[in-house]
Amino acid sequence: MIGGLFIYNHKGEVLISRVYRDDIGRNAVDAFRVNVIHARQQVRSPVTNIARTSFFHVKRSNIWLAAVTKQNVNAAMVFEFLYKMCDVMTAYFGKISEENIKNNFVLIYELLDEILDFGYPQNSETGALKTFITQQGIKGQHQTKEEQSQITSQVTGQIGWRREGIKYRRNELFLDVLESVNLLMSPQGQVLSAHVSGRVVMKSYLSGMPECKFGMNDKIVIDKQGKGGTTDDAGKSGKQSIAIDDCTFHQCVRLSKFDSERSISFIPPDGEYELMRYRTTKDIILPFRVIPLVREVGRTKLEVKVVIKSNFKPSLLAQKIEVRIPTPLNTSGVQVICMKGKAKYKASENAIVWKIKRMAGMKESQISAEIELLPTNDKKKWARPPISMNFEVPFAPSGLKVRYLKVFESKLNYSDHDVIKWVRYIGRSGIYETRC
């Protein structure tokens, strides 16, 4: 199991050091600094073995978090734990920075004591932790016995993510379907790989211990229902359903029920959390198409022309569009002409960045640029990084639709109809690249 956990700043100074196991000594702290943080070459692996001691590290801005062990631990668990640790810290004091860590070091030690026992991760749900580990530190002595046992039963309980007795005057929930669409396209416009990774994020403000059921246009579910209905129905709904390659759920979802009936039922945590993640690869709506044209004119000049086409309903508007056209390292000057938006050559980033605020569906826009190059002796050819694109569209490129989210709370007197529900779809670009 995890033998120790260290947090360093960018210089390699220790900010937090907590040792859980006897086989990890103080020299481990230095070993990581010398061999990884101060290493001359780029780090080639997130797992490093130094003198039979293994170090797992992640970096958040310029802060290094390292878990240390001398045993054959579950490596995936260690990384998941480190991410979780970052989440918990962010939930407590915001951004993970040297200043924030120093300001909260007592709190961090308290958290580390709670969520890692002898190197075994314990309950790390922020919701539960916040009930008894508070920034003020002292809550313990003012609690009644009932409160105390409520805390412990929540921390260890089956529904560790929600406490009892939550009350809202207005029962309300917000569903966000957030998708990032990823694309790799060849210069000829052939899709090399495309997939959507989506998340359903829920903000719930519901009283009591509500039982929820979430439904979407999952092909497997629709097809199953379609069999019962008329063939006409099946044909209709079949078109609108989507094939989900794989999905994962928040721990509140009853996985065995999903496995057997493919229904998503759960008691939600209070507030914001991620209900599910999913991935689709079939019938993806690619919101934009990028058509690059790069021509080398002699040794010192490049001509670049890029056309983007929007490919969705004309009534919808895409926002925050940004096209990034890489330029060679020896670029000396760039002239750009674009029909729409603003384009700029950013020498520090070696790219032309073309920004368009809004663009409706089924439109087309173009940029042309002339790039002057300095003659070099460098034998290495320019690698021609792909043209990447960022955007945001108000629909789900996977085609996912929320069909229902039902809320049942038998003990309190509100019904599904009394809950105010909001659904929003946002499609964003993930890694959306076209080779040129």
Added chain:
Amino acid sequence: MTDSKYFTTTKKGEIFELKAELNSDKKEKKKEAVKKVIASMTVGKDVSALFPDVVNCMQTDNLELKKLVYLYLMNYAKSQPDMAIMAVNTFVKDCEDPNPLIRALAVRTMGCIRVDKITEYLCEPLRKCLKDEDPYVRKTAAVCVAKLHDINAQLVEDQGFLDTLKDLISDSNPMVVANAVAALSEIAESHPNSNLLDLNPQTINKLLTALNECTEWGQIFILDCLANYTPRDDRESQSICERVTPRLSHANSAVVLSAVKVLMKFMEMLPKDLDYYGTLLKKLAPPLVTLLSAEPELQYVALRNINLIVQKRPEILKHEMKVFFVKYNDPIYVKLEKLDIMIRLASQANIAQVLAELKEYATEVDVDFVRKAVRAIGRCAIKVEQSAERCVSTLLDLIQTKVNYVVQEAIVVIKDIFRKYPNKYESVIATLCENLDSLDEPEARAAMIWIVGEYAERIDNADELLESFLEGFHDESTQVQLQLLTAIVKLFLKKPTETQELVQQVLSLATQDSDNPDLRDRGYIYWRLLSTDPVAAKEVVLAEKPLISEETDLIEPTLLDELICHIGTLASVYHKPPSAFVEGSRGVQHKRLPARAGSGESAESPEVGQSGTSEAPPAVIPSQGDLLGDLLNLDLAPATTTVPSVQPSMQMGAMDLLGGGLDSLMGDESDTPGVSHRTEMQSPQPSSDYSERELGGDIGGSPSMGAALGAPAAMPAALSNAPAVGGGLGDLFDLGGGVGMPTGFYVAPKTLFLPAMKAKGLEISGTFARRGGIIQMDLSLTNKAMSVMTDFAIQFNRNSFGLAPAGPLQVLTPLTPNQTIDVSLPLGTTGPVMKMEPLNNLQVAVKNNIDVFYFSCQYPLSLLFVEDGKMERQVFLATWKDIPNDNEAQFQIKDVHLNSDAASNKLQGSNIFTIAKRTVDAQDMLYQSIKLTNGIWVLAEMRVQTGNPNYTLSIKCRAPEVSQFVYQCYELVLKN
């Protein structure tokens, strides 16, 4: 208010000030001071001097302050054990506190204080806490048992905590169950043979129920524990799989990977024709792909694991090639791993896409990545024959880029392509030659030189090219020098007229001006070969080369199986067994995949996995052995007579050979194919690596060996492939091997070798025995003719192991009609060698006053098992891993009614030595070693299941031909 100020006090006299503050009456001031102490502790300052003052602050109802003091205690208690006792009272008191959080805090902290005196006081509170009404306290106490066990294992056992812990597996609270499982698993690891985690269907059921309810971390503990269980039959295994599969949808990647581990392991037991088996395979792919959208560090862990899974069961991900395409912004460690998996998944169906991608990667920036991409193109060519042409043209395109390291890498892989597809792509040689000057890496230079030498007849200016390399001969690395030597000799054999001068130059450079014994010896060998018999030289140097294997970098299957049992853990990230990086006993025991239920066949990793990636067996060795054997034999025949006189010096040579020369000796493929094909059979080596060895290989030994070249002793013991040459070395082994020791060698009853009908009335029956290290042939000669027989003599034909009579056939008195005489003929193993079919066939000629009669008989291979055949455990392990799995053979020994110890004793009588025994689940594994008279080691693993009369025997040997005969010996010994 912020806490960062505590980090900034660095005055002198700080400790003194802190001391005063700690003893202050004001609570706030005390707390401030403790915070400062902790801050100093964090940055590594020694604040242990404050111990009594800090401990004094412990008696407080302020929880935050208490926690800080505890933190301090955990750090310094060990250095101040006497003082630490002061804290005990508070702990004991806190364990009684009405607040469960405080009770838990106390028991949690006490476990972290590693002071013997304190641990004694811990027992009572811990016992109470294990039975506390509050689950939070119980789950903390469960972990505390593991802590205590780490400090004082005996104490934990004596106090009966282990039983209490076992009871917690049935706790109503899932988190308590999970922590109890984690604690028990850890304790069980340090007691490999204890039955601590008594996993039976009932407990498994409890665990599976808890699995649905506990936290993500708890699920990981439970799944990791489940993976250690071996279901009793396929039905149980299926039902566990069914209950584990929902975990594949968990958001936590570690839960997913641990579930994958359980499924991959239990799947082994499912019959493949079961519908569920196919369903399960299909269910595994999507979650594995989803892991690739996790954060990069987790992706890395996932990819390392997928690499194993793809090797074990390629069918799972064979359609998912695209998700492994490299993204421009992937961290380099993710890129390199993806590339590896792409090559493994490459097949005829997707090769076009893969090649297009690889070509793209070859223009990237990172040098390591680009090199790997170029190498990958070559590997695709070797793997998918249909793509070879496209790969070659892609490589040529890349060579045109003139990027130095790309060109060099391309040349190295093109050499392998030439090897794989002879006489197909040699047209590109001209292009390669253009880049001669830009090669500065030894591997690339050596590859280029090999190409020039190999195709010297098609390259007009081959002599000029090689001559240009020769100018800086002494500055080259050994690899290049050796290759250059060989290439020029090849050139000379192909174009003798123009290159005489060149070859003399290189031979003198190699033999006279070099300090490198490898180079010198190879030089001498060529020199002698060329001067004594150019025809033979041609046969040897220009012999046809064996094909190279297409799958490379494969993990050796036993290791792979072990790593599959470690999916998700560090072992699977390093691709090394835990024993390679974990100190002490923990986790060192080897895990194995369960055997397939039902049919008793192939418990050892059924080779389903291989079918998808490599249709053909990886290494093909042309059967040129015999021909070559004869050839060498021809040459060497006159020299045989000199063997005895040369022996002393040769023994030294052989020792030397064993010391280090042997490996390199084996490595030299291209030049002396007759010597050995052993390297070829080690298929896990990457092809390029292989060729490096080949190029760097050397015919080695010691100078004295070079001098004794005429004798067969110069040849190594790779009997199976080079039958004619194995004998000499065999003798030498035997010299040391004949340590006499009375053993219970099983002697079969005499069988009829030669019927009287065929031998003019002489009937011969006999058997073989090994007595005290001496091989004997026991013969009964019966005269069934009417006249007296005299003048007996016996002679053997050349045979596989060089058996020959060590003395005359002692028939002193004439054999009268109807008389039978028994004789024992001592045999040596120094005779001439020739591979026989079957291997243990012996052709004998017996002469008497009437005629010469011939018969053939077969001897048990155990005759050749020498007395010092007990291998060191470590050596055994290493050797077992080192021998490719293709060489492994499995046999069933049926109806043996012996327990493992009796069997092992019996086998020992025949010089089959049991090195180690391990008992897993009522199954005994015996690891055994055998050494043959010619120095070949045979390793065996015998599995004996109590109550089952059928043993499973796996035999591994570098010369796989012998396996079958070894198995026969087992049969013979065990059943008699």
